[in-house]
Amino acid sequence: KKEDEGDRGKDAGEKEKNDKEGGDKKEEKEKEAKKIPALGFLPRGWRHSVASPHHLPNVPRHFCSVASTIDTFLSTSPVPPYNSKVHRGVWRTCTMRSSRRTGEIMAVITHAPPGGSVGKRDCGSDDYTKVWEEERDRLVEMLKECEVDAADVDAAEYPTLLGDEAVKAGGRGKIVDKKYTEGEEPPVADKMKITSIFFQEFDGLSNPKPDHPVQHMFGKTHITEQLGQCSFRISPGAFFQVTTEGAEVLYDVVVDKVKEAAGDKGDKALLLDVCCGTGTIGLYCMKEGAGGRVLGVDIAEPAIKDAKVNAAENGYADEKEGIAKFVAGRAEKVLSREIYRLERDPANKNIPIIAIVDPAREGLHGDVVKALRSCDKIDRLVYVSCNPTKSLVNDAQLLCSPPTKKYGGIPFEPTSATPVDMFPLTGHCEMVMTFDRLKKDTEEEEVKKKEEKEKDGSEEEKKEKENEGKGDKCDVEKEKAGAGKKNEVKVAESDVKKERKGAKKEETG
Incomplete structure (x- = not known):
């Protein structure tokens, strides 16, 4: 009976467990059924649902319009x-790039392999190759129809760009011949429309690298952005600043810092544009008369290709003369070689060399810092940082610390810092910090001071040791003297005791 009761209880427990698991699975299925495929941001990370971008004031309305089109597509x-x-x-992310001044929008759709990725089921139910091409082409056709009037863009979004006069002043695709003066409005396109569509297959776990291959599906292979007196071509993987208006403010600060260092030789200065991207900073500076030549270095080959095209389109096509040279490769490797060539060139003897660095959030590679410090001809370093509280601090320490075996050369010193609000309605900012090379006299003085401090420190240590030795001797003598006194006291006490004993014996006798 006990065994039967035990079996019944066991069966009841298993049944209850199975019912619970079945209920959980049912709830999960209901949750899955309630989920709606949509395009948005991930405020809580990859493992959670996306949030709609429509309520965010710093996301352009034309991006939201494209997002709505993709939402409609995903639902069907x-x-x-x-x-x-x-x-x-399959569908992973959508990257959008646009220019309000030319009216162009680029969409890059990243997707997993349609035949199944790393989590492919054995039954093959993740294979969508049969319908993939049809769905891909359908999405392209839907995106091609996306068009937004300039009047539909919120006034709060582009406060300096809206208005009938501004729209009339600059038609779509018009290039700025000269930089607008204060009070004038930059040109604005009358309509925003998708002009480029790319697809990108990626089966990794995070995000593809900037140079990951893309498949061109529609329209132009790039978009064009107007920045001051320059026009720039931007490819899918090329870096460009988030806001054009903010970029102009940022680059104007850089121009001022370059002119300040170059003085009356500003139009002849050689600019080393490290992490140059599409060449925007160097070319912008030259257009503003801050630099006569530019040497740009970047690891992204597509960006360097764009930089060469941008140089040609802005009037610096003759690379043989070395007016605008852009090299693809790791900055820490390319920079040392190029700096060596610059130092050997007699044409650079009396020309100021100014370095401009605009690295990623990780900051500069240690070898780049080493190369910059080793080139004594670099009088000023203009550091454009998007991570001023971390990587900029670390790099500043390496640039300004006294010479060591690893980081030789005369160090720099920070001379100015200018924050620029490049990321509206967020807690982030861009920082432009200038580092000027210490003069040899100053550097020698600092070395002497350091040596004197070391000498003073060593002398103080010697004195302390001597004092400690003297103190030890005194302590030994004191201890000996104290021990002698203790012995004398003990002897005296023993004599007193003997006398008392003798007196007692006499009394008893």
């Missing part, structure tokens, strides 16, 4: 979005 597509928890699905 048999191809599901990518699930980062189980690594299944």
Whole structure:
């Protein structure tokens, strides 16, 4: 009976457990059924749902319009979005780039392999190759129809760009011949329209690198942005600043810092544009008369290709003369070689060399810092940082510390810092910090001071040791003297005791 009761209880427990698991699965299915495929941001990370961008004031309205089109597509597509928890699905991300001044929008759709990724099921139910091409082409056709009037853009979004006069002043695709003066409005396109569509297959776990291959599906291979007196071509993987108006303010600060260092030789100065991207900073500076030549270095080859095209389009096509030279490669490797060539060139003897660095959030590679410090001809370093509280601090220490075996050369010293609000309605900012090379006299004085401090420190240590030795001797003598006194006291006490004993014996006798 006990065994039967035990079996019954066991069966009841298993049944209850199975019912609970079945209920949990049912709830999960209901939750999954309630989920709606959509395009948005991930405020809580990859493992959670996306949030709509429509309520964010710093996201352009034309981006939201494109997002709505993609939402409509996803709601009717048999191809599901990518699930980062189980690594299944296809549609992953959409990167949009635009120019309000030329009216162009670029969309880059990143997707997992339609035949299944790392989480592919054995049954093959993740294989969407049969419907993939049809769905891809359908999305392209839907995106091609996206068009937003300039009047539909919120006034709060582009306060300096809106207005009938501004729209009339600059038609779509018009290039600025000269920089607008204060009070004038930059040109604005009358309509925003998708002019470039790319697809990008990626089966990794995070995000593809900037140079990851893309498939051109529609329109132009790039968009064009107007910045001051320059026009720039921007490819899918090329870096460009987030806001054009903010970029102009940022680059004007850089121009002022370059002119300040170059003095009356500003139009002849040689600019070393490290992490140059599409060549925007160097070319912008030259157009503003801050520099006669530019040497740009960047690891992204697509960006360097754009930089060469941008140089040609802005009037610096003759690379043989060395007016604008852009090299693809790791800055720490290319820079040392190029600096060596510059130092050997007699034409650079009396020309100021100014370095401009605009690194990623990680900051400069240690070898880049080493190369910059080793080139004594670099009088000023203009550091443009998007991470001023971390990587800029670390790099500043390496640039300004006294010479060591690893980081030789005369160090720099920070002379100014200018924050620029490049990221509206966020807690981030861009920082332009200038570092000037210490003069040899100053550097020698600092070395002497350091040596004197070391000497003073060593002398003080010697004195302390001598004092400690003297103190030890005194302590030994005191201890000996104290021990002698103790012995005398003990002897005296023993004599007193003997006398008392003798007196007692006499009394008893």
